[in-house]
Amino acid sequence: MRAAHKYLLLYILTTSCVVVNTFDPVTTTVVVGFGATLGRTIWNYLHESCEPRWIAFNATGLEADLNRKLFGQHIASRIILKAVNGFMSNENPKKPLVLSLHGWTGTGKNFVSQLIAENIYREGMDSSFVHVFTSELHFPHSSQIETYKIQLQQWIKGNVTNCARSMFIFDEMDKMHPGLIDSIKPYLDYYDKLDGVSYRKAIFIFLSNAGGESIIQTALDFWTSGRIREEIELRDLETVLSLSVFNNKKSGLWHTSLIDKNLVDFFVPFLPLEYRHVIQCVLSEMEARRIPPDKNVADQVARDLIYFPKSERIFAVKGCKTIESKLDYYT
CATH class of the missing domain: 4.10.860 (DNA Excision Repair, Uvrb; Chain A)
Incomplete structure (x- = not known):
């Protein structure tokens, strides 16, 4: 074509x-x-360009995707929808949208980033205006951190100059060298322009396992007290999560001025997934492959996962991360 x-x-x-x-x-x-x-x-x-034909926010589509495809994350779904909808509806935002997504592996952080991209950019994650940085791939050597800072600044400035509606996703923030992310602080602040470039329409998303222990402990406390997970609110997690990330030496956000200066708009917690959520993930994957939904197969896949605590088997250790490969085995 x-x-x-x-x-x-x-x-x-x-x-x-x-x-x-x-x-x-x-x-x-x-x-x-x-x-x-x-x-x-x-x-x-x-050919893709920085124009409405290629970049147009679909609020209805994002809401539908979050409701149909993201399981067990009532807090994250609500925050993401309101934050992105409010930001994209504002033609003159005062600063870029900065989201920090936290939680155990396989709970949906990368998936949510993908859903956001798919409902803003016609090309989704393949868009030339969506940029993904992985700590171990792009910033592997601590001895070169000063070089990385300069390169990162240049990369972001160049891409935002090319298109104001750019999205930057930083994966594995818990493996990033402390201090590196502070190099882009000016781009996330309340500046009209920096050297003639406005960053206010850009989106920055940080993905991290850091803070996952605090989220899991809160979820366990609710379960132990006989309360359902849907009763957990953002206020139960946001403060402890931000403090946990800020004080975690293994976090790329350790003692970062991004937190100190309140430049992160939302700390979004992703709760550990239960058996029932894994079942939903399996059925959703079967639907995506156009395989007739089979609850027996979904049950087999879900039971094959490892759960914790070992005695109660409440939460899946890897969430839905290995569902795709395990489904190949059972179908």
């Missing part, structure tokens, strides 16, 4: 040039300008 588009564009541009040869100099200038404009229009139509 893309090859056909290229041939179409080449044909139109070639035709324009051929027609130009038959006109007088004045007309030639007009036609050449028309051909160039038409060429740019077609190019922008077929």
